[in-house]
Amino acid sequence: MMDFLTHCRSVVGDAFVLDMPADMAPFLTDWRGRFTGKALAVLRPASVDQVAALVRACAQWRVALVPQGGNTGLVLGSVPDASGSAVVLSLARLNTIRQVDPVNRTMTVDAGCILQQVQEAAAAAGCLFPLSLAAEGSCTIGGNLSTNAGGTAVLRYGNTRELCLGLEVVTPQGEIWSGLRGLRKDNTGYDLRDLFIGAEGTLGIITGAVLKLYPQPKASITALAALPSPAHALQLLNLMQDHCGSSLTGFELMSRYCLELVAQQFPSLPKPFAAPHPQYVLLELSSSESEQHAVGLLEQAIGAALERDVISDAVVANSVAQSAGLWQLREHIPLAQAKAGKNIKHDISLPVSSIADFIAATGPLLEAAFPGCQLVCFGHLGDGNLHYNVAPPDDISNEDFLANQDKVNRVVHDSVVGFGGSISAEHGIGALKRDELAHYKSAVELNMMRAIKAALDPLGIMNPGKIL
Ligand SMILES: Cc1cc2nc3c(=O)[nH]c(=O)nc-3n(C[C@H](O)[C@H](O)[C@H](O)COP(=O)(O)OP(=O)(O)OC[C@H]3O[C@@H](n4cnc5c(N)ncnc54)[C@H](O)[C@@H]3O)c2cc1C
Numbered sequence: 001m002m003d004f005l006t007h008c009r010s011v012v013g014d015a016f017v018l019d020m021p022a023d024m025a026p027f028l029t030d031w032r033g034r035f036t037g038k039a040l041a042v043l044r045p046a047s048v049d050q051v052a053a054l055v056r057a058c059a060q061w062r063v064a065l066v067p068q069g070g071n072t073g074l075v076l077g078s079v080p081d082a083s084g085s086a087v088v089l090s091l092a093r094l095n096t097i098r099q100v101d102p103v104n105r106t107m108t109v110d111a112g113c114i115l116q117q118v119q120e121a122a123a124a125a126g127c128l129f130p131l132s133l134a135a136e137g138s139c140t141i142g143g144n145l146s147t148n149a150g151g152t153a154v155l156r157y158g159n160t161r162e163l164c165l166g167l168e169v170v171t172p173q174g175e176i177w178s179g180l181r182g183l184r185k186d187n188t189g190y191d192l193r194d195l196f197i198g199a200e201g202t203l204g205i206i207t208g209a210v211l212k213l214y215p216q217p218k219a220s221i222t223a224l225a226a227l228p229s230p231a232h233a234l235q236l237l238n239l240m241q242d243h244c245g246s247s248l249t250g251f252e253l254m255s256r257y258c259l260e261l262v263a264q265q266f267p268s269l270p271k272p273f274a275a276p277h278p279q280y281v282l283l284e285l286s287s288s289e290s291e292q293h294a295v296g297l298l299e300q301a302i303g304a305a306l307e308r309d310v311i312s313d314a315v316v317a318n319s320v321a322q323s324a325g326l327w328q329l330r331e332h333i334p335l336a337q338a339k340a341g342k343n344i345k346h347d348i349s350l351p352v353s354s355i356a357d358f359i360a361a362t363g364p365l366l367e368a369a370f371p372g373c374q375l376v377c378f379g380h381l382g383d384g385n386l387h388y389n390v391a392p393p394d395d396i397s398n399e400d401f402l403a404n405q406d407k408v409n410r411v412v413h414d415s416v417v418g419f420g421g422s423i424s425a426e427h428g429i430g431a432l433k434r435d436e437l438a439h440y441k442s443a444v445e446l447n448m449m450r451a452i453k454a455a456l457d458p459l460g461i462m463n464p465g466k467i468l
Contacts, residue, residue: 069143075430111142
């Protein structure tokens with residue numbers, strides 16, 4: 001392997017082949033701190049040609065490689081296994097905004113650009129790149145594409161797949177496929193772009209992308225509604241969609257327990273209501289006309305919801321700071337959970353119409369199997385996506401409870417599948433949910449996936465052990 005590393009050094013320079021444990025450490029542990037892998041080295045190329053040369057070297061020496069962006073993924077996709085035989089290939093130095101085309105409403109970016117950098121470049125050109133998630137200060141667009149990330153604006157703009165028109169990919173053979181087309185219509189055979197999006201680095205390395213841009217809204221307005229139940233939240237969603245159409249850009253459900261957890265762990269954050277309510281919905285409306293228009297729409301819709309007893313109360317933010325405060329409540333739920341201790345997480349999707357029934361049916365199943373367990377249930381209700389996390393009862397330690405992970409997963413995922421849902425909505429499969437995928441996908445579907453993997457990566461060097 002000395003020859004291999006010597007060759008890698010000749011490609012990227014000594015400083016960008018890290019093989020000392022302390023230098024590699026930040027690249028080897030996942031964001032949640034659940035797993036630390038080992039690697040032969042961490043490679044840090046600065047150009048597409050360098051990525052291609054490194055992949056060719058991996059193919060020649062049969063070295064597995066793990067593509068990594070911001071390492072914020074939540075399913076152990078971006079860290080190597082414990083064997084120490086793979087390299088991590090970090091895309092972080094490919095971070096140039098290559099071109100902004102405000103007339104075509106597209107921008108072409110390197111895969112290692114941080115999401116926030118992409119949002120800011122779009123804003124500087126008077127446009128909006130709408131992908132938004134709590135990790136946007138450190139996740140990369142290549143990671144967003146590879147996990148087909150969702151976030152808080154899917155309801156209006158779709159997930160990352162829908163925000164991408166073209167890709168540039170280094171194949172497992174080290175060839176460069178330039179599919180950087182800014183076309184909204186292009187029916188020329190199999191859609192390779194869609195194959196690489198969501199592939200979690202198992203089919204190739206995304207090095208560049210053409211992204212869609214949108215007009216900047218003239219105004220956005222945020223409100224927090226209090227409700228008696230998830231069923232009321234679904235009624236509110238329909239009512240808001242009827243009243244506000246595509247102006248409704250965010251619709252996030254949070255249970256009472258979620259906000260209590262945030263209040264416990266982050267006492268300085270706002271407490272919008274004097275008394276607790278069973279459920280809350282964080283709403284965002286955006287208007288292409290004016291602030292007055294957005295406020296008018298929201299007031300009308302909230303008035304109708306109060307009149308029909310769909311909601312019990314509501315707080316409307318009347319400043320940018322208040323709006324940010326309400327969003328902080330939502331964004332601090334995962335952080336509050338992390339501070340409170342480990343729990344068993346599920347990122348699931350369901351037909352929107354089944355969500356209330358799923359919540360009503362699954363809680364009692366868990367309570368029967370694990371008395372006293374706590375449900376941290378929140379998520380992007382407008383997209384049918386729940387983060388349905390199960391925390392230990394007060395008298396059981398995190399470690400003891402985590403030993404039940406497979407049993408808890410079975411209860412939750414069986415229920416999800418029973419309601420026609422998916423065991424991974426937006427985080428992907430990685431190594432964490434690989435066995436669950438094998439359990440729930442049909443043999444027909446798994447065989448097609450394996451055939452695609454074998455055709456594109458016959459040596460099996462691309463992020464092995466992830467997804468399949
Ligand atoms: C606080 C927090 C909030 C989050 N909120 C959301 C949310 O609301 N919605 C959501 O969908 N996700 C969310 N996530 C998870 C989400 O998947 C990531 O934040 C993000 O999309 C991953 O980007 P990354 O650059 O960090 O990728 P990494 O974690 O580095 O990698 C993720 C996967 O993509 C592969 N990969 C990375 N870059 C490339 C590339 N250039 N080519 C090929 N493969 C590559 C990796 O091998 C790995 O399998 C959240 C994560 C955190 C920590």
